Amino acid sequence: MGDERVDAMEIDGQQRQEVAAAVPDGFNADYLRIYYGKLFPYVDFFKWLAYGNDAKHPGCDQSYIGRRELSFTLENDIYLRFQSFDSAAELETSIKEKCPFKIDIGPVYSIDPAKRHAYAQSGNNVFVPVERELIFDIDISDYDDVRYCCSGADTCLDCWPLMTIVIKILDTSLRGDFGFNHILWVYSGRRGVHCWVCDSRARKLSNEQRSAIADYFRVYKGGENSLKKVSLTGPVLHPFLARSYTDVLKCFFEDKLLHSQQLFASEERCQKILELIPDENVASELHDKWQGNRRSSISKEDVNATRWEQLKTTLQSGKHKTQGLRRCVEEIVFSYTYPRLDMEVSKHMNHLLKAPFCIHPKTGRVCVPIDPNNCEDFDPTAVPTLSQLLGELNAAGMQIDSENDLERTSLEKYIRFFRTSFLQPMLKACKEELEAFFFSERCLLPEFI
Numbered sequence: 001m002g003d004e005r006v007d008a009m010e011i012d013g014q015q016r017q018e019v020a021a022a023v024p025d026g027f028n029a030d031y032l033r034i035y036y037g038k039l040f041p042y043v044d045f046f047k048w049l050a051y052g053n054d055a056k057h058p059g060c061d062q063s064y065i066g067r068r069e070l071s072f073t074l075e076n077d078i079y080l081r082f083q084s085f086d087s088a089a090e091l092e093t094s095i096k097e098k099c100p101f102k103i104d105i106g107p108v109y110s111i112d113p114a115k116r117h118a119y120a121q122s123g124n125n126v127f128v129p130v131e132r133e134l135i136f137d138i139d140i141s142d143y144d145d146v147r148y149c150c151s152g153a154d155t156c157l158d159c160w161p162l163m164t165i166v167i168k169i170l171d172t173s174l175r176g177d178f179g180f181n182h183i184l185w186v187y188s189g190r191r192g193v194h195c196w197v198c199d200s201r202a203r204k205l206s207n208e209q210r211s212a213i214a215d216y217f218r219v220y221k222g223g224e225n226s227l228k229k230v231s232l233t234g235p236v237l238h239p240f241l242a243r244s245y246t247d248v249l250k251c252f253f254e255d256k257l258l259h260s261q262q263l264f265a266s267e268e269r270c271q272k273i274l275e276l277i278p279d280e281n282v283a284s285e286l287h288d289k290w291q292g293n294r295r296s297s298i299s300k301e302d303v304n305a306t307r308w309e310q311l312k313t314t315l316q317s318g319k320h321k322t323q324g325l326r327r328c329v330e331e332i333v334f335s336y337t338y339p340r341l342d343m344e345v346s347k348h349m350n351h352l353l354k355a356p357f358c359i360h361p362k363t364g365r366v367c368v369p370i371d372p373n374n375c376e377d378f379d380p381t382a383v384p385t386l387s388q389l390l391g392e393l394n395a396a397g398m399q400i401d402s403e404n405d406l407e408r409t410s411l412e413k414y415i416r417f418f419r420t421s422f423l424q425p426m427l428k429a430c431k432e433e434l435e436a437f438f439f440s441e442r443c444l445l446p447e448f449i
C-alpha cells in the first residue's frame with residue numbers, strides 16, 4: 001500500500017520540494033517497508049557487529065556473528081528475542097520480511113542464541129553472554145528537575161545541550177582515562193543518546209568491570225526524596241571531575257544553562273538552589289539579598305547572572321570558607337549539568353539496546369550517529385524523519401532496485417560518517433588484532449620454533 005502511495009506521487013524532478021513535503025508525517029509498516037527496502041545500511045551494520053570475523057582471515061572466528069542476539073519488536077508489540085544471523089544477506093532478508101518496528105542489539109553469547117534450546121536439551125547448557133560493547137544510555141527525562149522548558153520525553157534546543165555535555169564529558173574520559181578509541185554515539189530518536197564503546201577490550205569486560213567503570217562516572221546520586229543530588233567529598237576533586245568542571249561544566253552552566261533555563265528567575269527556582277546550600281544562615285542571607293534585588297531594577301536577563309554572582313561571592317568569601325561550603329558552588333554546577341547515566345544499562349552484559357538506524361515510532365526520526373567532535377552542532381530537530389526520507393526518495397524518482405537511493409536522501413551523510421569515522425578505523429584495528437593474535441598463536445607451533 002505504501003508503494004502505491006509513493007508511486008502515485010511520483011512526478012518529475014522539477015517539483016522535488018513539493019513532493020518532499022507531500023509524504024504525510026507518520027510511522028507505519030508501509031513507510032518502514034520502503035525504508036528497509038531501500039535505505040537501511042545492512043552491510044555496514046553487519047560489518048560492525050562482525051568485528052572483522054566475517055573476513056577471510058584465517059585468524060577470525062567464523063561463529064562470532066552468529067552468536068550475537070538481535071531482538072525485533074514487531075507491530076503490536078510482539079517481541080522476537082534471540083534472533084541471530086550468519087550473513088548480511090540473511091539479516092537483510094529477515095528484516096525486510098518481518099519489518100521490525102524496533103531492533104535491539106543484545107550480547108554475543110557462548111552459543112548461537114537461536115539454538116539455545118537444542119543445547120539445553122543436550123545437557124550441555126552453556127548459554128551465557130560472553131561479549132558485549134560497553135554501553136551508556138542517557139535520557140533527558142532524567143533531567144526534569146533542572147530544566148524548565150520541557151519535561152518527560154520532550155526536548156528542545158534549550159535543553160538538548162545537556163545531552164551535548166554528556167557526550168563531551170564521557171567521550172573525553174572514555175578516550176583519555178580508559179584508552180578506548182572506537183566509540184559510537186547515537187541519537188536515540190527522541191529523548192537522549194546512546195553510547196557504544198566497541199574496542200575489543202571493552203567488549204570483553206566482565207559485569208564487575210563494567211560496574212566499576214559506571215561507578216567511576218557516578219557523581220549524581222539522585223533520588224526522589226533527596227534534594228542534594230551531588231556530594232563532592234575529599235580535600236581535592238578527583239582529576240576527572242576537576243577537569244570536567246573547569247573544561248566543560250562551569251562554562252556551560254554560566255554561559256548557557258543559567259540563561260536558557262532562567263535558573264534564578266523565580267522564587268521557586270531560587271529556593272531549589274538554596275536548598276543545595278548546607279548552611280542555613282548562608283542560605284537565608286542570600287535569600288534576603290534576592291528579595292532585595294527583586295524590588296530593584298535588575299532586568300529579567302540580568303537576574304540570573306546577578307544572583308549567581310552573589311551566590312558565588314557569598315559562598316567563596318573568607319567568612320564562609322569552611323570545609324562544608326567550599327565545594328558548594330561546584331556541587332550546584334554538577335547538580336545541574338553533570339551527566340546522569342542509567343547505570344543498570346552499563347553494568348550488565350545482557351542488557352538490550354536499540355540499534356542505530358532504527359526509526360523512533362513516536363517522532364519518526366532515524367537513530368543517527370552523532371559526531372562527538374562536533375556534538376554541539378547536532379540538532380535533533382534536523383534529523384531526518386521517515387516521511388522526509390520517503391519524500392526525498394520520491395522526489396528523486398523511485399526506481400526499482402536503484403543502487404543510489406541512499407545518496408539522494410539526507411540519511412547519506414550520517415551513514416557516510418558511520419562508515420568513515422567509526423566503522424573503517426575500527427575494522428582496521430580488528431584486523432590488526434586478529435593478525436597479531438594469529439601470528440602469536442602460530443609462533444607456538446613447532447615449525448615456527
Ligand SMILES: [Zn+2]
Binds near residue numbers: 147149154159
Ligand atoms: Zn527543552
